[in-house]
């Protein structure tokens with residue numbers, strides 16, 4: 001019997017959920033609340049998975065962020081200039097505004113993607129109740 005609340009891999013990454021149980025939130029506040037944007041709890045509130053596996057763990061997420069935002073910006077500038085025919089100044093002005101708004105989202109999605117690479121989903125942890133302590137955490 002599957003738990004209806006448990007998400008798939010991409011839903012878990014995009015929803016910024018714990019990679020092990022896919023239920024606990026990676027961040028305490030919503031992305032676009034712009035409050036405590038860069039703070040993560042030390043452990044999953046649901047299964048107690050550590051979110052920082054080792055010191056400097058999220059260093060690798062910077063590269064993911066760089067790649068994602070780089071391709072995003074190239075695509076958007078291409079759309080503005082080649083498809084919509086906007087000028088260079090208008091295109092980069094709009095791009096700057098969009099990137100300023102999406103900055104926190106890129107930061108968070110990169111961390112979410114990165115921790116999903118290293119921590120594998122374990123359905124056992126989706127079934128435990130919040131507050132229970134799993135044996136091998």
Ligand SMILES: [Zn+2]
Nearest residue numbers: 018021044047
């Ligand atoms: Zn969890």
